Amino acid sequence: MRIVIIGTGNVATILGKRFLAAEHEIIQVYGRDRLHAEELADMLSASFTHDLKHTDPSADLYVIAVSDSAIAAVAAELQVNNKLVVHTAGAVSKDVLSSCSKNYGVLYPLQSLRSELNELPDIPFLVDGNTEDDLTLITEFAGTVSNQVQQANDEQRLKLHLAAVMVSNFTNHLYALAKAYCLQEQVDFTMLLPLITAVADRLHEHEPAAVQTGPAIRNDQATIQKHLELLQTHPSLKVMYTLFTDSIRKMYGES
């Protein structure tokens, strides 16, 4: 496919690289900021523009990879002559693109994409399309850059987006809280890294509920009390500890 990428952030950068690696052609990068547009265009061997009205009309696919709140404004200005347009957002309806083309859809990468990471992770895609033909096209295109592609409508995509926030943003916040606690208490957070990796890795073979461990599921009140005592001087952590302990007790029976 010949592609125009709208946006210059993490998602635009990483998807651009993936498209290129899958032997698609990035013909142009649009960025509001001329310098950023030029930089990403260089990286992707593309031309660039910082005027939405000058996007190349000859592309097969326009990929809008800007912040959620900017998608509607971009769609309103973009002129693509009913070519295929997709956005890349989990929590935004595909129909914000209806003003911009008759052929539109979604190409949502279900990953935490940060361009400063060296190793690029696997990227599953949730795809949607305005017509059967568009959905087929977008699904096939996604299949050229990922081996995990599923069709999902706005509601299904938003639900998986919510679940993704829980398992990635909230999980990462637990890591950040634990790290801050370790720093304050002068114990070594890096000792926890093998444990963190093991808990994530085993999900590929085991149900999370089947491998739950710890004082809460054992109802080990002696240990829970020792932990709560340590948390006397960490009131926000204590609230979180109590909520999780109660939630685990609730899931596996209060007995």
Next chain:
Amino acid sequence: MRIVIIGTGNVATILGKRFLAAEHEIIQVYGRDRLHAEELADMLSASFTHDLKHTDPSADLYVIAVSDSAIAAVAAELQVNNKLVVHTAGAVSKDVLSSCSKNYGVLYPLQSLRSELNELPDIPFLVDGNTEDDLTLITEFAGTVSNQVQQANDEQRLKLHLAAVMVSNFTNHLYALAKAYCLQEQVDFTMLLPLITAVADRLHEHEPAAVQTGPAIRNDQATIQKHLELLQTHPSLKVMYTLFTDSIRKMYGES
């Protein structure tokens, strides 16, 4: 070392295998339940007993790998003639072993050990000893089965145990909650696995606070409101979502 293992659960099983793999000799397994003792002894090419008074007096090291609440009772009965005794618990003082020998300490594996997992993960150890000599011995022994060994007293070990609960038990509970949500809402949890792996893996190179993403850190109220609406019918999840969102806002500034 010639080792007697006290206990037949997950920790006893996995540590026994590790000791054997590091070319130590397991001379005996004790289990309250005769059948379990025999089973693990077979696996480790050891003899077995189900009477604590009949533990082999010729071992160099006695490893008590029973549940936290049973350690004191085992220590009271065990006769080891001042040989070296360790327990394997994160949240139990080493001094519960003082009744049992003049030479005692702790060998705490900082991992989620479940014997049904095929691939055994890296196991960091926190070690402690009652005397300088015992500490040196235990540290050296731990170094033969792991390349991540740190000395930690009761308080430091309890603090890391608490941090471990947060990053593993609580994280796994988030996975379990997200999986239950996906099942109820009929979306595919397995699409989240690459994301989960990526978030855990990148910790080896990045500070968790430096790679936080998601609607909360962006203060993306539009997305947060959409998520809260989805959670109207999931009140406990909604409580957790709100707590995390507030906690993330608090860590990175409320602006």
